[in-house]
Amino acid sequence: MTDVTPSRDEPPYRRIVKEIRRRISEGELTPGDPVPSTRRIAQEWGVALATATKALTTLRMEGAVETRPRAGTVVAAAPTTTARARGHRPQGPSTTGPTPAPTEQELTLGRIVRTAIDIADAEGLSALSMRGVAARLGVAAMSPYRYVTSKDDLILLMADAAYGEQSYPGTAPAGWRARAELGARTLWTLHRRHPWLAQLDSLTRPLLVPNLMVHGEWLLSALDGHGVDTTTLFDIHVLLYSHVQGLAVHLEREAHAAATTGQSEDQWMDSRTSDLQALVQSGRFPTFTRVVSSFGDGYDLRLDTLFELGLKALLDGLAPVIEAGGGELHG
Incomplete structure (x- = not known):
């Protein structure tokens, strides 16, 4: 644990700020490198999460670090000046520095x-x-x-x-399938942008917020008008949403696992090579062994590809149900 025992006039977060600045100035951390997360700071320096957050906020406001989606906080792409790195704010107006924090009134x-x-x-x-x-x-x-x-x-x-960040065109595409595809892909885009969305609700306890209802309304209206009974109509709408959410939940889980273990997905798989070899060499799983052995450089799990494959399979399977008025789904 790094010592952050404060002097009489220096709060703990300032000690953390100075240490991370030192690592940046001496090249231990270079532009684009991740800096310790709030949880890592709390563990390394033995401080509360609020103190760790304040330290990162100070560095961010000085321009020493920046936040990138899913990458977390990293050393700023444009290195700060020596004066700013030492904690001195530049004089006069700046058009390129960080956005100032709002006052209580703002x-x-x-x-x-x-x-x-x-x-x-x-x-x-x-x-x-x-x-x-x-x-x-x-x-x-x-x-x-x-x-x-x-x-x-x-x-x-x-x-x-x-x-609410994405909406739909005033004139809908022709055909139920094109409209359903647009609805599903729009939801996937939003979950890709904000992976935490997939953690918020379950199919049995849905998230009842107006802008999610906008997407539900789009999917329901895409499927409506084909003679499908209302229960089947709603079931299909839930299936399409669950396809998006079921894949998107792994985006956040992988990001959390990477932050917790310090290993990327590829690094984690590399560390399990001996376990994989043991399964292959056991002779108990011949189909698995044949398939895995055919990959050469390994299997690249691509969630975007799985999303499109699953969406096509779902809609192919649902097409006769919708076009037959729903009779085949519960029959």
């Missing part, structure tokens, strides 16, 4: 929701906290509570905002 619900989405995109939903949002915004810890009563309520607002 704080709005929209800023809070957008900041929370940025945190969840970069570090996962587990890294989200009300204190962390306040620290990222540079306001008092309790300030966000003036606009939203709890983290759970904030997450609902985040989901509604995220699902």
Whole structure:
């Protein structure tokens, strides 16, 4: 554990900031390299998550680090000046520096929701906290509570905002299948952009927010008008949504696993080579052995490819059901 025992006039987060600045200035961390996450800082320096968040927020506001979706916080692509790296703010106006934090008077619900989405995109939903949002915004810890009563309520607002980022054309494509494909691909795009969305609900306890309903309305209207009974109509709509969510849930899980283990997907697989060889050499799984042995450089699991393959299979299978008025699905 790194020592962050503060001097009488220096809070712990400043010690962390100085140490990460040192690593950057001495080349231990170079542009694009990940810096420790809030959880890693909390563990390494023995501080609270709020302190770790404040340290990263300070570095971000100075321009030393930047947040990239799913990559987390990394050393800024454009190295900061020596003066800024030492904690001195440049004099005079700047058109290229980081956006200044809002004052208490400038704080709005929209800023809070957008900041929370940025945190969840970069570090996962587990890294989200009300204190962390306040620290990222540079306001008092309790300030966000003036606009939203709890983290759970904030997450609902985040989901509604995220699902509202894409809409549909006023003139729909011709044919139920083209409309259903557009609806499914739009949802997949949003889940790709915000992987934490797939963690929020289950099919039995759906997320009831207006902008998700927009996507549901689009899919239902695409399937309606073909003589399909309402139960079958809704079942098909749920199946299409579950295809998106079922694959998207692995986006967040992989990001969390990479952050926890420090290994990429390929590195993790490489570390399991001996286990895979043992299964192949056991002789118990001949089909698996034949298929795996045919890959050469290995199997590349591509979620986008699986999404398209599954969507085509679903719609191919559902086509006679819809076009026959739903009689074959429950018959």
